[in-house]
Amino acid sequence: MSSSDDDIRSDFLAEAGELVEQLAGQLIALERAPDDVETLNAVFRAFHTVKGGAGFLQLPAMVELCHAAEDVLNSVRNRQRAFDTEVMDAVLQAVDAAQRMMAELYAGSALTPAAPELLMQLHALVGAQAAAPVVAAPVTNGSATISDDEFEALLDELQGKTPAKPVAAAPPAPKPAPVPAANAAVAVKTEAETIRVETHKLDQLMNLIGELVLVRNRLKAAKGGFDEPSARAIGELDFITRNLQNTVAQVRMQPIGKVFARFPKLARDVARQLGKQVKVVLEGEETELDKNLVEALADPLVHMVRNSVDHGIEMPDRRAQAGKAAAGTLLLRASQEGDHIRIDIRDDGAGIDAERIRAKAVDKGVIEAATAATLSPADCLQLIFLPGFSTKEEVSDLSGRGVGMDVVMSRIKRLNGTVELDSRPGEGTAFRIRVPLTLAVLPALIVRSEGRRFALPLAPVSDVFRLDEQRMRRVERWDVVDSRGAPLRLVHLDRWLGAEAGRGPRHVVVAQVGDERYGIVVREVIGREEIVIKPLGASLRGLAGISGATVMPDGRIALILDFNGLVTAARALPVEGVTHG
Structure with a gap:
């Protein structure tokens, strides 16, 4: 493969990966507001863009999957079927398959085609609709224009696929309007101001900044032994080092919304598996922190979200008996506090009984009975972070294996952060995570x-x-x-x-x-x-x-x-x- 092909593949992985990553959150938003035409079009465009890039790179498995999902979304756009639960479930499964394929591309592996059952389900959703009538191309201002469906069919023909229905004769394509010189200048300027940098180069740059800080500190410590011009130069070096350090740190910053975006779908999938209902509320997604921290926080937060839906949110009938709404609420909030980031994960579920925690810890041999008797209710809650502790009686694919929260604690500590727990029976549970903005200085x-x-x-x-x-x-x-x-x-x-x-x-x-x-x-x-x-x-x-x-x-x-x-x-x-x- 030539270097040019490598560059094209890298661009596709970056752009398509970002589109696929956003799809789950967009679909959850669309489920809540099915009449949101803008979001529907964004989801449709994402599948179409990924399909186009996959076709160019000769990835037929991804093309077939995206095309099937695209057809379903197009039928919704054309109001030939409603965006119902059946459509939502099928398209979300298509997103899961697309994410798996992207992971395989990143790893350099051959693509695993989507499950035949999923493709059949997507095709059936389109086949169940009434056949769309073929109409003559509308005329506007005396010149013919092509409809959306005809344009999509032409794109399919260019990619070597047989159109699903006949296409009317394409009218002469109108010449594109000339781009004003001012707009062209803006486009060139925007292109020049944004470049992609490999993350390992940023990591190397940050490591060099760290070493520079150490040298700066040594010079400052010996500053008293230098003459005035040398001491002044050390002061200038100190000022420049601080600015350079802050600038590089800002380059490495990413919004935590990149991690938050996956949780509405994750919570929905877990809730549906358990027969529960949950609404996820995200706040502070624009809060930025170090790139490495964003990646390192993903797994601990995934476990905590699963834990909140599995252990915290009650079944709809139990919530109704307690006077709560059938759907539980899970809040994820991020905010900056000085040079730290605070992340709150809060649910309005059953809460945690401190006395049950105390008894379970003694029963499992996690703590001695005499020691457990001296603990306050707040201290008892912290016992869930001990290795091997779990209050779940049965083992499931979601939790209850006696591992998890201790791993969460150890991973957050590895980031120089802290985890705190607050819970009230019948009212809900809140986890508070605090981590530094950056891992280096x-x-x-x-x-x-x-x-x-x-x-x-x-x-x-x-x-x-x-x-x-x-x-x-x-x-x-x-x-x-x-x-x-x-x-x-x-x-x-x-x-x-x-x-x-x-x-x-x-x-x-x-x-x-x-x-x-x-x-x-x-x-x-x-x-x-x-x-x-x-x-x-x-x-x-x-x-x-x-x-x-x-x-x-x-x-x-x-x-x-x-x-x-x-x-x-x-x-x-x-x-x-x-x-x-």
Whole structure:
């Protein structure tokens, strides 16, 4: 295959892949508003465009599938049949088959033809309609024009397919109107301003920016030893590095709607399999985050959506008995909070019974009975993230295999993010996910404890103050001090390290963890630094409280700590007396 053919194939994969990816969401929207002519035409055009490209690349299996779906949609456009459930199900199956074929093309595999049963079903939907009469071409302003059906038939002839019905003699094609010079200039300008860049090149560029940040940090640390012109040059380098870093980060940004678009169809498919009804509401689809994060979030979000429909949304009759609408509502919302993205997955289903979770955890041996008895209802809910935990009694293709939510938690932690759960029986369940905007560079607060330096993500930090140990008191299992008129629970970093608190002044870093504030007690606060996140080795991966590592200006390694993990670890520590240092 020539390089020209490779380029054409790459363009087709990019453009057709995007069209096929959007089809499911468009069809779900059309199911809710079947009279939306604009959306119907968009779906029809998508199948037609993919069919044209597939025909050019000699992919007959994809051409046959798209042509069959196109015929069904055309019959709906011509009002020869209604856009009913039968049509919706068949066309969605065609979308599934098209997505599978696109995946095979990406992998370089031979295309697997669509199931004969699906093609027969699509043809039957068209065959069931009344035959469309052949009419003479209408005349407008004294010149003949070609109808939509005739134009489609001519396109089929050009692709070597036999038209489904006779075609009237084609009138002379009118000459296209000349494009005004101004419009042509705009078209050329738009073409020149947009180029495709391979993602691995962006990844390489981001890695180089990370290394540049490390060099910049070393120069800033040694700035005091330079003369004034050199120090000024280092300041300019700092300014340019920050702008370059922000620009490259923006290039890598993608809207999370790319992931959200698949969930209306996913929820519909799961609901229909279970005999349930669900309405998916999407908010904040335009929220942007790093490309790698968009891809990495796809699988965890798919599992959470399945989980909400399977475990959360009740059957229609049970919802009616509870005074709810027959169709459950599943909300997915994305928003930006500082340098983090927050994603909410909320359903109005049955909710989770914390006491049932407690009993099931003990029954499965996930936690000791004595420990379970000390947990609050909120803590009991977090048990669903433990490996091997599931409240589903039967095993199904959807869930109930004892795996899933622990995998979700581990994958989100791998992205330096957090997952929180809130649920009320009878009212519904909400998951809150927070992940950084980018995976590469992180603003951090550098602290010292037990002679070692650590990096704390700066975004959740709201305050830093010196600890007055005379004001520290014990409330249940926590050391507490008052901060800004409210009690603040303390997490001692030295205890987390397994060391005794030494004597001397200590400081408290106040951070927001979920809906509560906690104070991380450290020996010293060194200052703010932009750090480059490095992955952890196998020996440290998965440890509570550690999310990554970074290289400091002096070349030494510092661990990046996770506030949520530190709080979880503090809850698990044995209760001790108040430690004064």
